[in-house]
Amino acid sequence: MSFVFMVLHWPHADRRDELARSMLAMRDALLNIPGCVAVDPPYLNEDGQCLVGISRWESKQAFLDSGITLLPDDHVVEGETRPRQRFLMQEALAGAS
Structure with missing residues (x-):
């Protein structure tokens, strides 16, 4: 099993491409942190707003030890329309019950 950190970003329409580029650029930085095993490209939802x-x-502890500082839950990043939503998830093993 691995630990998954997912973030939903709600950029202003004119900032979406810029944000996607910065997320791609951050990929290499994250992959250089011990414990990070993969970073997916940014996904865009169907209506293009998120x-x-x-x-x-490797684990939740690896994420917590990464040094990543999360912004307060109610903080709106410049260029975004509302606070980011974050999800901390444990991947389930296929066939596990």
């Missing part, structure tokens, strides 16, 4: 970033970690 960018989704996903990184995979």
Whole structure:
């Protein structure tokens, strides 16, 4: 199993491509952090309003030890329309019950 950190970004329409580029640029930085095993490209939802970033970690502890500082839940980043939503998830093993 691995630990998954997912972030939903809600950029202003004119900032979406810029944000997607910065998320791609951050990929290499994240992959250089011990414990980070993969970083997906940013995904765009069907209506184009939300960018989704996903990184995979060896464990929740590896993520917590990464030094990544999360912004307060109610903080709106410049260029975005509302606070980012974050999800901390444990991947389930296929066939596990």
